[in-house]
Amino acid sequence: MIKLENISFDHCIKCTVCTIYCPVARVTHLYPGPKQSGPDTERLRIKNPELLDISLKYCSNCKRCEIACPSDVKIADIIQTAKWRYSKKEFRIRDFLLSRTDLMGTFGTLFAPVVNFFTHLGIVKYFLDLVFKIPKGRTFPNYASMTFKKWFKETRKYQNKYLEKVVYFHGCYVNYNYPQLGKDVVKVLNALGKGVIITKEKCCGVPLIANGYIKKAQEHGRHNIKVLSKALPDEKTKIVSASSSCSLALKHEYANLLELDNSPIAHNIAYITQYVLEEFENGNIPKLKPLTYTVAYHSPCHLERMGNVAFTIELLRKIPGLTVKILHSECCGISGTYGFKNEYYAISQAVGNELFKIIEEANPDFVVTDCETCKWQIEMNTKYRVVHPISLLAEAIE
Amino acid sequence: MKTLETEVIIIGGGATGCGVLRDCTLRGMKAVLIEKNDIASGTTGRNHGLLHSGARYAVKDLESATECIKENRILKKIAWHCIEPTGGLFVTLPEDDPTYHNRLLESCKFAGIDAKEISVKKALAIEPNLNPAILSAIWVPDGTIDPFRLASANILDSVEQGALVFTHTEVQRIMLKQNQVVGVQCFDNVSREYFEVYAPVIVNASGVWGQHICATAGIDLKMFPSKGSMVIIDYRINNVVVNRCRVPSDGDIIVPGDTVSLIGTTSRKVSYDSIDELVVDDDEIDILLADGEKLIPNVSKTRVLRAYCGVRPLVAVSGELDGREISRGIVLIDHKERDNVQGLITIAGGKLMTYRLMAQMATDLVAKKIGNTKSCVTHKIPLPGSEKRVGYTKKIKYFSGIPNSVVGSTHYRHGERVHNILSLQKRNYGLICECEMVTLGEVEYAIKNLKVKDLVDLRRRTRIGMGPCQGELCAYRAAGLFTEFGEFTPDTSTKLLKDFLEERFKGMKPVLWGDGLREFEFTYWIYQGLFGLGLVEEEEK
Numbered sequence: 059m060i061k062l063e064n065i066s067f068d069h070c071i072k073c074t075v076c077t078i079y080c081p082v083a084r085v086t087h088l089y090p091g092p093k094q095s096g097p098d099t100e101r102l103r104i105k106n107p108e109l110l111d112i113s114l115k116y117c118s119n120c121k122r123c124e125i126a127c128p129s130d131v132k133i134a135d136i137i138q139t140a141k142w143r144y145s146k147k148e149f150r151i152r153d154f155l156l157s158r159t160d161l162m163g164t165f166g167t168l169f170a171p172v173v174n175f176f177t178h179l180g181i182v183k184y185f186l187d188l189v190f191k192i193p194k195g196r197t198f199p200n201y202a203s204m205t206f207k208k209w210f211k212e213t214r215k216y217q218n219k220y221l222e223k224v225v226y227f228h229g230c231y232v233n234y235n236y237p238q239l240g241k242d243v244v245k246v247l248n249a250l251g252k253g254v255i256i257t258k259e260k261c262c263g264v265p266l267i268a269n270g271y272i273k274k275a276q277e278h279g280r281h282n283i284k285v286l287s288k289a290l291p292d293e294k295t296k297i298v299s300a301s302s303s304c305s306l307a308l309k310h311e312y313a314n315l316l317e318l319d320n321s322p323i324a325h326n327i328a329y330i331t332q333y334v335l336e337e338f339e340n341g342n343i344p345k346l347k348p349l350t351y352t353v354a355y356h357s358p359c360h361l362e363r364m365g366n367v368a369f370t371i372e373l374l375r376k377i378p379g380l381t382v383k384i385l386h387s388e389c390c391g392i393s394g395t396y397g398f399k400n401e402y403y404a405i406s407q408a409v410g411n412e413l414f415k416i417i418e419e420a421n422p423d424f425v426v427t428d429c430e431t432c433k434w435q436i437e438m439n440t441k442y443r444v445v446h447p448i449s450l451l452a453e454a455i456e
Numbered sequence: 457m458k459t460l461e462t463e464v465i466i467i468g469g470g471a472t473g474c475g476v477l478r479d480c481t482l483r484g485m486k487a488v489l490i491e492k493n494d495i496a497s498g499t500t501g502r503n504h505g506l507l508h509s510g511a512r513y514a515v516k517d518l519e520s521a522t523e524c525i526k527e528n529r530i531l532k533k534i535a536w537h538c539i540e541p542t543g544g545l546f547v548t549l550p551e552d553d554p555t556y557h558n559r560l561l562e563s564c565k566f567a568g569i570d571a572k573e574i575s576v577k578k579a580l581a582i583e584p585n586l587n588p589a590i591l592s593a594i595w596v597p598d599g600t601i602d603p604f605r606l607a608s609a610n611i612l613d614s615v616e617q618g619a620l621v622f623t624h625t626e627v628q629r630i631m632l633k634q635n636q637v638v639g640v641q642c643f644d645n646v647s648r649e650y651f652e653v654y655a656p657v658i659v660n661a662s663g664v665w666g667q668h669i670c671a672t673a674g675i676d677l678k679m680f681p682s683k684g685s686m687v688i689i690d691y692r693i694n695n696v697v698v699n700r701c702r703v704p705s706d707g708d709i710i711v712p713g714d715t716v717s718l719i720g721t722t723s724r725k726v727s728y729d730s731i732d733e734l735v736v737d738d739d740e741i742d743i744l745l746a747d748g749e750k751l752i753p754n755v756s757k758t759r760v761l762r763a764y765c766g767v768r769p770l771v772a773v774s775g776e777l778d779g780r781e782i783s784r785g786i787v788l789i790d791h792k793e794r795d796n797v798q799g800l801i802t803i804a805g806g807k808l809m810t811y812r813l814m815a816q817m818a819t820d821l822v823a824k825k826i827g828n829t830k831s832c833v834t835h836k837i838p839l840p841g842s843e844k845r846v847g848y849t850k851k852i853k854y855f856s857g858i859p860n861s862v863v864g865s866t867h868y869r870h871g872e873r874v875h876n877i878l879s880l881q882k883r884n885y886g887l888i889c890e891c892e893m894v895t896l897g898e899v900e901y902a903i904k905n906l907k908v909k910d911l912v913d914l915r916r917r918t919r920i921g922m923g924p925c926q927g928e929l930c931a932y933r934a935a936g937l938f939t940e941f942g943e944f945t946p947d948t949s950t951k952l953l954k955d956f957l958e959e960r961f962k963g964m965k966p967v968l969w970g971d972g973l974r975e976f977e978f979t980y981w982i983y984q985g986l987f988g989l990g991l992v993e994e995e996e997k
Contacts, residue, residue, distance in 0.1 A: 062585055062693060062754055065691075065754070065757060065758070067691075068690050068691065068757075068758060068759050068924075068971060069759075069971050070924070071925075071928075071971065071974050071975040071978050072890070072891075072924070072925045072928055072929055072975070072978075073978060074929075090859075093890075094890060098890055098891060099861050100691075101690070101691045101692070101715050101891070101923070101924070102715060102861050102864070102865065102893065104691055104692050105692050105712075105714070105715050106848065106864065108848045108849060108852065108860065108864060109848075109860055109861045109864040109865065110860060110861075111859045111860050111861050112860070113859060129971075129974070
């Protein structure tokens with residue numbers, strides 16, 4: 059018997075709207091949907107953990123069910139928790155490696171050209187598919203040869219000159235794969251007159267949670283809460299992140315899922331577009347040159363869960379000359395490491411199909427989205443390039 | 457008019473009646489059971505489903521305590537699929553008399569109940585949701601028992617061996633020839649037909665309603681009904697039975713029953729005329745919730761699903777009027793000796809726990825009367841479903857391909873009979889009730905084999921409509937299946953649906969607030985707004 063503290067399942071009135079909005083349940087009968095996997099069977103699991111249905115592993119943790127729920131049931135959290143609380147954990151090298159973004163990143167950046175060359179080779183992909191059950195159709199993100207952290211060392215002394223500071227949680231993707239986004243963030247923040255602080259952060263824990271390494275995720279969480287709160291010069295200073303999933307983890311998952319006390323940082327965390335937009339609203343607007351692009355904006359699931367989509371859209375509208383086509387809200391299907399696994403790959407692709415179709419119909423110059431894994435999925439499945447809203451803003455700043 | 461002849465007639469389909477039917481059948485007698493409503497629809501199905509260790513009676517009533525622990529051990533063997541041997545705790549709260557703890561331990565020792573004192577820390581480890589302020593704890597071999605399953609399994613065994621069972625059939629009167637009973641006149645409430653059953657021996661096992669049955673034979677037998685109310689909460693907040701360590705009184709026990717927990721019980725004298733229309737009083741709910749919260753604080757944060765009440769039958773053996781001499785134990789009356797009516801036996805009093813013993817006592821007397829010399833075997837032969845004891849893990853493996861939650865729940869409810877229910881055909885394990893994991897196959901099995909005549913009967917056999925949604929999503933699906941698997945027209949199925957929702961509403965009405973109210977509004981919207989069933993208007997009339 060477990061101690062019952064998180065009992066939001068008790069509020070479920072079986073309206074089933076979550077299952078209607080579940081992108082996975084829409085494309086496969088293997089998954090009975092969030093209502094069934096979450097609040098319904100939670101009552102049974104409390105009675106006897108052996109009543110756990112393995113079908114709940116198909117949940118991609120996109121959290122669209124939680125957005126849809128009128129009763130504030132933490133459906134995705136219930137399902138994620140059930141995955142590790144009630145099921146026996148089997149060790150899988152693939153899941154271990156996919157969830158260790160720090161480890162893989164350190165290795166990947168050391169041998170970036172070699173690693174990038176090999177991960178795009180057909181024969182290597184075939185081997186990964188056969189041995190590690192990583193789908194051969196999946197394109198891997200490239201590793202950068204110089205990490206963001208290393209680049210930042212050079213700029214640190216300039217950052218100290220600014221009176222006002224912002225703590226930036228860059229995340230693994232920026233550090234190991236795409237430092238340019240980090241540089242863009244620094245450029246935008248500097249343009250707003252803010253110096254940037256970075257900390258000795260660890261992976262936020264999202265891939266660890268998704269692969270069931272909850273203890274490790276808690277360890278990372280505790281570490282991040284400690285270093286971030288230490289880095290705050292005062293209570294008002296913000297901690298920003300340009301990754302929707304990292305922000306969600308810091309703000310929500312730490313408290314709701316990992317049961318950590320994130321109160322020292324919870325009020326300081328802001329998703330970057332919200333922070334920048336608020337500065338704009340307060341009159342702190344740098345000079346922007348017009349960008350005459352037509353872009354299609356895709357809203358990532360986790361950003362929607364945080365309620366931050368409106369800020370990104372509003373910020374894009376502040377860029378002169380830019381035409382923004384807002385795409386109908388659809389999940390891209392990749393859901394972090396979910397789309398990197400053979401058993402879910404077909405589902406992941408099927409979920410994304412609707413989005414790929416409406417992107418083609420919109421026919422923009424390129425796609426804009428806040429999430430790195432959405433970017434991989436869209437770039438792999440459409441002919442369009444995907445740009446982060448902050449990179450676009452950085453381009454507009456002279 | 458239809459007539460039939462048999463050796464024994466049993467009136468009442470509660471646990472005792474069902475037990476008598478099985479005992480008679482196993483001893484080779486021809487027996488017929490007549491129940492005016494459904495199996496386990498009276499007192500049997502309206503208690504908290506506690507498998508007593510006897511500890512609750514140990515201090516005050518040693519005889520009952522000894523009976524309980526003896527039957528507890530037997531039932532664990534013959535009816536394991538109706539039982540969960542969860543174990544139980546007696547906990548002392550700071551406001552309780554601390555000396556009761558030792559009195560209880562000593563009395564249990566005397567009654568032969570293995571009660572042992574455990575540390576508060578250990579008690580909290582066993583039951584983490586317990587009030588951490590408790591002062592002391594005693595572990596006892598309590599458990600939970602499902603009365604619907606228990607009664608139904610007795611019926612199933614008897615019917616498979618040739619006994620006849622008429623549910624929804626009222627006994628109009630006991631027919632006498634001089635001083636000898638010859639049979640009963642019955643009225644079938646479904647087909648609206650009269651018929652007669654003849655037999656030289658009649659067992660009146662109709663509990664509190666026995667006063668009325670005896671009256672039809674001109675016998676005056678006074679019952680002193682006492683009402684007990686309980687509330688059911690949405691999920692299992694405790695995994696072992698939690699008793700309060702004090703002289704038994706209102707609101708001092710929380711029993712985990714399948715997927716829910718029940719807080720029991722109150723005790724109030726009621727008049728005999730009101731026993732068919734009892735309602736739970738508001739102050740009873742307040743008492744139960746307030747006291748429940750003292751044992752397990754989570755009670756206050758949890759949705760209350762329903763409130764219901766049952767009526768305890770206390771018998772005035774020799775016609776006392778003031779109730780002082782009323783016996784609280786098992787009462788077996790041979791009306792030949794008491795009232796000079798040959799062939800009529802009344803078995804009453806006792807508890808759900810001692811149903812088998814009561815049945816044995818009554819059947820011994822029946823056997824003596826008709827010259828049957830076989831001895832009782834009900835303590836040895838397992839009930840259908842309990843033949844073999846197999847754990848979840850093995851069954852889940854056996855039925856791999858079907859969701860664990862479905863296999864586990866079906867196995868929990870039907871024991872070994874799960875093999876008569878589940879098959880790997882997709883339609884078979886499609887869910888009808890999403891809260892309690894009742895499949896189409898289970899509904900089919902129940903309608904065809906378990907004397908199901910309406911949706912309320914189906915609920916007692918399967919748990920359909922007993923989860924948090926209280927019939928919201930399962931009721932209309934199940935109603936449709938009555939047409940497919942039973943002899944029902946779409947019109948009668950619709951009527952069954954309406955009756956069922958009204959029955960569900962009755963138990964929800966006293967506790968309509970918070971999430972329960974929201975859920976109810978949604979149910980109302982589906983059935984009234986979408987289906988136009990006229991549920992609530994009818995209820996208000």
